[in-house]
Amino acid sequence: MAVIHEKEIALLTYYLKGLGLGAGLIVAIGSQNAHVLRMGLQRQHVALTVLVCIVCETLLIAAGVAGVGAAIERQPLLVDLARWGGASFLAWYGLRAWRSAFAPQALQARASAQLNLRQALLTVLAVTLLNPHVYLDTVLLLGTVGAQQGPQQKWWFAAGAMSAALVWFTLLGFGARLLSHWFVKPAAWRMLDGVIGAVMLLLAATLILQPG
Incomplete structure (x- = not known):
């Protein structure tokens, strides 16, 4: 019994290690989190957006732990394509956010620009999968x-990282409405768009300027 108990504690340690590292990487502000926050504040397709983010993160974590990450790292062409394609997308997204920030009647325009289901799905997929940082991290x-955790332990580690994604995106998407009372004024939306635009352009710049 003592041996079984010690084994369970050891596996829990790997789970917590994955949970901590996963949370540290996922919670960092970036294009995906900014998009989930925006959709949560606007109350547009929140469940779809959160679900897609969780599923994508889960599949990417599983792929990385299974060894896909090491295989990609040995293909410089794929890394370069992801880098430049992602930088272009992030720059476009950032400039679009800045355009909204400086546009007059921002709230009225935003209210009429509702995304349909297909547009919401394609947008969250693009924000998630066209960002090279998601593959690097x-x-x-x-x-x-x-x-490096071992054949069995690595999946407990992966489960911890997946749990971090599940908890974070759920809280961010559905918890954003708690902040909605701050965004009844156009100035608040313009500030949010300005911050989002700056983050996207900064991420694009880091991708372009980093050593090849």
Whole structure:
């Protein structure tokens, strides 16, 4: 019984390690979190947005731990394509946010620009999968650390990281409405759009300027 108890504690340790590292990477502000926050504040397709983010993160974590990250790292062309394609998308997204920030009648325009189900799905997929940071952090970094934990332990590590994604995106998407009373004024929306635009452009710049 004591041996079984010690084994369970050891596996829990790997789970908590994955939970901590996963939370540290996922909670950091970026394009995906900014989009989930925006959709939560606007109350547009929140469940769909949160679900897609959780599913994508779960699959990417599993792929990284299974060894896909190491395989991608050995293909410089794929890394470069992801880098430049992601930088272009992030720059476009950032400039669009700044355009909204400086547009007159921001709230009225935003209210009429509702996304349909297909548009919401494609947008969250693009924000998630066209950002190279998701592969660098989730697939390469988490995958590399997870693969070092051992054949059984690495999946407990992965489960912890997946749990972090589940909890974070659920809280961010459905909890955003608690902040909605701050966004009844156009100035608050313009400030949010300005911050989002700055984050996106900064991420794009870091991708372009980082060593090849």
